[in-house]
Amino acid sequence: xxxxxxxxxxxxxxxxxxxxxxxxxxxxxxxxxxxxxxxxxxxxxxxxxxxxxxxxxxxxxxxxxxxxxxxxxxxxxxxxxxxxxxxxxxxxxxxxxxxxxxxxxxxxxxxx
Numbered sequence: 001x002x003x004x005x006x007x008x009x010x011x012x013x014x015x016x017x018x019x020x021x022x023x024x025x026x027x028x029x030x031x032x033x034x035x036x037x038x039x040x041x042x043x044x045x046x047x048x049x050x051x052x053x054x055x056x057x058x059x060x061x062x063x064x065x066x067x068x069x070x071x072x073x074x075x076x077x078x079x080x081x082x083x084x085x086x087x088x089x090x091x092x093x094x095x096x097x098x099x100x101x102x103x104x105x106x107x108x109x110x111x112x
Contacts, residue, residue, distance in 0.1 A: 011040050014038060015036070047067070051065040
């Protein structure tokens, strides 16, 4: 007698945020990108947050700072370096990204 194997239902995803904000030169230059996907229970399944500014860093397509969970782990990009990050929840990641972006952005605005 064959044992019945319960198939796990794969939840569908939908993109809920796909934002690109261009920062004017007078406001420090650069681009902020935010893409977030959720499952049918509105739980974040994938995300990508990035600050791109070719005036600060030209490698990695200009990505100065980024957080995402591509490649099956949560990680942070910073000026060409990639390191894993502890994931508690998406809100925490968003807050970390926002604070770091503001710090980097203010530091580089002052240099001009």
